[in-house]
Amino acid sequence: xxxxxxIYVAGHRGLVGSALVRALQSQGYGNLxxxxxxxxxxxxxxxxxxxxxxxxxDYVFLAAAKVGGVQANNTYRAEFLYENLMIAANVIxxxxxxxxxxxxxxxxxxxxxxxxxxxxxxQDLLTGFLExxxxxxxxxxxxxxxxxxxxxxxxxVNFIAAMPTNLYGINDNFDLANSHVLPAxxxxxxxxxxxxxxxxxxxxxGTPLREFxxxxxxxxxxxxxxxxxxxxxDFINIGTGEEVSIQDLAxxxxxxxxxxxxxxxxxxxxDGTPRKLMDVSRLHQLGWQAKTDLRTGxxxxxxxxxxxxxxx
Numbered sequence: 001x002x003x004x005x006x007i008y009v010a011g012h013r014g015l016v017g018s019a020l021v022r023a024l025q026s027q028g029y030g031n032l033x034x035x036x037x038x039x040x041x042x043x044x045x046x047x048x049x050x051x052x053x054x055x056x057x058d059y060v061f062l063a064a065a066k067v068g069g070v071q072a073n074n075t076y077r078a079e080f081l082y083e084n085l086m087i088a089a090n091v092i093x094x095x096x097x098x099x100x101x102x103x104x105x106x107x108x109x110x111x112x113x114x115x116x117x118x119x120x121x122x123q124d125l126l127t128g129f130l131e132x133x134x135x136x137x138x139x140x141x142x143x144x145x146x147x148x149x150x151x152x153x154x155x156x157v158n159f160i161a162a163m164p165t166n167l168y169g170i171n172d173n174f175d176l177a178n179s180h181v182l183p184a185x186x187x188x189x190x191x192x193x194x195x196x197x198x199x200x201x202x203x204x205x206g207t208p209l210r211e212f213x214x215x216x217x218x219x220x221x222x223x224x225x226x227x228x229x230x231x232x233x234d235f236i237n238i239g240t241g242e243e244v245s246i247q248d249l250a251x252x253x254x255x256x257x258x259x260x261x262x263x264x265x266x267x268x269x270x271d272g273t274p275r276k277l278m279d280v281s282r283l284h285q286l287g288w289q290a291k292t293d294l295r296t297g298x299x300x301x302x303x304x305x306x307x308x309x310x311x312x
Contacts, residue, residue, distance in 0.1 A: 001029070001059055001226060005101075008033040008057035010042065010091055011064030015215050016106060016164075016222075018171045020061050023219035033057055042087045052094040059226060060095050060103040062088070062144075066137075070203070070272050072178040073134040084140030092147045096157055104226050105148050105161040107141040107235065109211075109276055110134045119279035122163075122237055131273045145235045152232070160229055162222060165239030165278045169215030169297065170304045182212060185250055186302060189257040190309070198261045200254070203269035206247030211277050213240050214297035217290040224288045239278035240290045246271075249294075256298055 001007070007024060011017035012034040024032060033055055040051045042064055066076075066083040073080055088105065095103045112120045113128030130138045145161040152159050172183040179187075185202065192200045221238050229236060244252075250263055283289070292300075 001223075003028045004031055005029070005058040006031050006033060006055065007059045007061070008055070009061045009063060010087075011062075013171075014063060014065070014067070015167060015169065015172050016218060017061070017063040019169065019215040019219035020063060020222060023216065023223055027223065042090055043083060045086075045090045045093075048090040048094045049097070052098040052100075056098055057095075058101045060091065060100050061222065061226070062091050062103060062105045064091070065106070065141075068173070068178040069180040069184060070133050070270060073137050074270075077136045080134075081136035081140050084137060085143055088140065088144030088147055092144070092151060092159065095159070096151050096155060100157075102158040102226060102230075103148070103160070104222060105144050105159065106222075107145050107161055107163040108137070109163055109165045109237075109239070109278055110138045110273075111142050111145070111163060112276070114273050116276075118275050119241070119277040120237070121279045122235060122282065133270060133272060148235070158230055160225065160232060161235035162225055162238045163235055163278070164218050165211040165213050165237075166276075167213055167215045167218060169301050172215075172301065174305065181210070181246065182249065182253070182298070183301075183305075185253050186257065186298070186305060189253055189259040190302075190305070192261060193257060193259045199264050200250075200259065200261060201264045201266050202246065202250050203266055204246060204271040205267050206245060206250065206263075206265045208246050208271045208273065209243045209275040209277065210246060210249070211239050211241070211243045212249070212294055212297075213238075213290055214292040214300070217292050217297075221283070221288055221290070224286075228286060228288075236282055237278040237280050238283055239280050241278065241280045241284075242294075243275070243277045244294060252295065253298065256295070256302055
C-alpha cells in the first residue's frame with residue numbers, strides 16, 4: 001500500500017476500526033476515508049454504492065459490524081444476522097463493482113464449530129454445529145468470508161478475510177448488558193471497588209478457556225496482511241495462540257483493578273463454547289505475531305477506561 005493510497009476503514013469508530021485508524025496514521029497513511037453511519041448507512045445498498053462511486057477507494061478494511069457478548073447475541077438474534085449480512089454484502093459487492101484494489105474482511109473466531117478440535121485450524125470451518133447463542137452472528141460472518149472467497153474465484157479480485165480471536169482494548173464496549181466478557185468484568189470490578197462491595201458475580205462456571213488479543217496488535221496484523229497476503233481464496237486466523245480460563249481472567253482483572261472482595265461464579269448462566277483457541281501457525285509462517293501480553297494489554301485498557309470514566 002502506497003502511503004498516499006485512498007483507504008476506506010468501514011466501522012472506524014468501533015474497537016477494531018479505531019485501532020486501525022491509529023495504526024495506519026502512525027505508519028504514515030494519511031489519505032483515510034472515514035464515514036459515520038449517519039453519513040453512509042452500510043445497511044443501505046444504494047447509499048453504499050453511491051459512496052464507492054464517488055470516492056473510489058483503493059483499499060478497504062471492512063471492520064464494521066453489529067457486535068456484542070453472549071447476552072446480546074442471544075437476545076438480538078435477528079438483528080445480528082440481518083445487519084451483518086447486509087454490511088458484508090453491500091460493501092463487498094460495491095468494492096467489486098468499483099475496482100477496489102484490495103479488501104480485507106474481518107470475521108470472528110465464533111464462525112467455527114462449538115466442539116471444534118483445538119487449536120482451531122482454518123480448515124475446520126463448517127465441520128460441525130455452531131454455538132447456539134451466537135449462531136446468527138457466526139452465519140453472517142461465514143457468509144462474508146464466503147463472499148470474499150467466491151468473488152475472488154469468479155472475478156479474480158484481491159479480497160481476503162481474517163478471523164480474529166476475542167479482542168479487547170481502547171474504545172471497547174463496557175456496557176454490562178451488551179459487552180464481551182473482558183470489558184464487562186473490568187467494569188464490574190471497577191464499580192464494585194468504588195462502591196466498596198464485597199463480591200463480584202461472574203457469569204458461568206469460570207472453566208471455559210478463551211484467547212484474548214489486544215486490539216492494537218490486531219490492527220498491526222491486519223495492515224501486515226493487507227501488505228503481504230494476496231490473491232487467495234483462503235481466509236486466515238489471527239490471534240495470540242495462548243489461552244486463559246475465565247476464572248484466571250477474572251482473577252487477573254480483580255488484581256489489576258484493585259478489587260479486594262470475593263468472586264462468585266453463577267453456574268446458572270451460560271458458559272458458551274468450552275474452549276476456543278486459534279491455530280495461528282499460518283500467520284506466524286508469514287512472519288507476523290502478536291506482541292502484547294494479556295497483563296500489559298489489560299493494564300493499558302484499564303488506564304484508558306479510568307480516564308474515560310473521569311472525563312464522563
